[in-house]
Amino acid sequence: MVIDQKRKAVVPTKNIKEIVSYVPRLHEIANVKMEFMSNKDSTNVTPEDWARLAQYIYSKHDDYDGFVVTHGTNTMAYTASALALSLGPGLKKPVVITGSQLPLMFYGNDARFNFENALKVAVAASEAKIAEVIIVFNDLILRGARSVKVSESAFRAFKSPAFPELGRITSTGIHFGSLVRFANPKAKFELKNLFRTDIVSVDLVPGQLPNVMEALAFSGKCRGIILKSHGAGSVPTDEPYSFIPFIRHAHEKYKIPVIVATKFLGGNAYKEVNDEPAVLAIKAGAIPGGDLTDVMTEVKLMWILGQDVTEQNVVRRMLLTSYVGEVSEIKSRQE
Numbered sequence: 001m002v003i004d005q006k007r008k009a010v011v012p013t014k015n016i017k018e019i020v021s022y023v024p025r026l027h028e029i030a031n032v033k034m035e036f037m038s039n040k041d042s043t044n045v046t047p048e049d050w051a052r053l054a055q056y057i058y059s060k061h062d063d064y065d066g067f068v069v070t071h072g073t074n075t076m077a078y079t080a081s082a083l084a085l086s087l088g089p090g091l092k093k094p095v096v097i098t099g100s101q102l103p104l105m106f107y108g109n110d111a112r113f114n115f116e117n118a119l120k121v122a123v124a125a126s127e128a129k130i131a132e133v134i135i136v137f138n139d140l141i142l143r144g145a146r147s148v149k150v151s152e153s154a155f156r157a158f159k160s161p162a163f164p165e166l167g168r169i170t171s172t173g174i175h176f177g178s179l180v181r182f183a184n185p186k187a188k189f190e191l192k193n194l195f196r197t198d199i200v201s202v203d204l205v206p207g208q209l210p211n212v213m214e215a216l217a218f219s220g221k222c223r224g225i226i227l228k229s230h231g232a233g234s235v236p237t238d239e240p241y242s243f244i245p246f247i248r249h250a251h252e253k254y255k256i257p258v259i260v261a262t263k264f265l266g267g268n269a270y271k272e273v274n275d276e277p278a279v280l281a282i283k284a285g286a287i288p289g290g291d292l293t294d295v296m297t298e299v300k301l302m303w304i305l306g307q308d309v310t311e312q313n314v315v316r317r318m319l320l321t322s323y324v325g326e327v328s329e330i331k332s333r334q335e
Contacts, residue, residue, distance in 0.1 A: 001013065010103055016035075025116075029120055042076065043074045043075065050079055050086065053083065055191065055193060061091075065093065065123075068115075076158070077135070079097065080144030081296045081299040082195065082303070084132065084324045084326065085192070085300060085326070086192055090187040090189035092189060096134045120174055121141055121174055141168065141176065142160045162267070192307065194307065198224075199222065199302060200216055200217055200224075204235060209241065210246040218256075224315075225256055225257070227260050227261070229260050229269060233262065235260060248284040251285025257301070258287065259287050260282075260286040260288055261294055261297045266291075287312070287315065
């Protein structure tokens with residue numbers, strides 16, 4: 001992003017030349033080829049953009065040692081989650097996503113710092129045969145499929161609350177930890193970049209009436225539902241605010257999968273929780289979201305439905321299966 005002096009507004013840059021003018025020494029880090037995939041505020045990024053970006057990386061996979069994607073921070077975690085699933089476990093190259101809190105034109109900006117470090121991480125990851133979608137922001141190296149934005153203003157704007165950092169960037173260089181994913185030569189590289197957007201995702205609020213949700217969820221236009229719970233998968237159970245009948249109707253009558261996630265950073269919604277409201281939700285047919293981030297829960301449900309999966313037991317199995325390290329797999333006593 002740059003400053004439009006006439007409108008006094010932050011707007012997308014017009015061309016690559018303008019970017020390079022602010023970061024002139026990129027080619028000292030690596031042999032870089034730059035291309036525009038789109039030119040929009042990340043608030044307006046859609047699953048069509050995810051699919052197009054994944055298709056580009058897939059088609060150019062063998063031409064480069066790694067990929068760096070510059071992206072607005074508002075939806076960066078969504079794009080990282082979507083790319084991780086789209087490119088899958090057969091990815092053989094690092095895909096590094098970065099952005100900034102301040103544009104390149106600002107004094108004291110973090111854009112140049114993050115951009116240069118993203119390139120350095122891509123080079124180091126390529127040399128180490130690391131192959132996964134990574135977010136590089138400030139001094140942190142994070143698994144894209146586990147990351148969320150935690151601040152609209154802090155320079156350390158992203159974290160992976162339920163999973164350790166993949167590494168750190170210090171004055172002495174790039175330091176990867178032991179949890180990075182390496183290229184698996186036996187895994188077939190396949191592209192699965194279709195997403196269904198006809199889902200409903202709602203934060204549960206005390207006093208919220210289920211019939212408000214019913215009008216939308218049971219309209220015939222909804223393929224999946226996510227309820228972000230007050231705790232580890234609990235939902236209201238006292239009438240007239242109980243969501244148990246809503247979950248049961250969605251599960252049994254309308255055959256719509258209902259995911260119960262947690263709205264807490266680093267939280268976990270799973271079957272073995274002893275909280276009665278959570279147990280009742282599961283018994284009514286709800287699918288626990290495990291320790292998926294709220295971002296990945298939404299993206300992964302869209303991705304699963306994009307593969308024309310409709311059978312709820314299959315949705316449950318796929319949601320809680322770790323394809324790219326996005327969730328800690330839990331073997332339930334009930335299965």
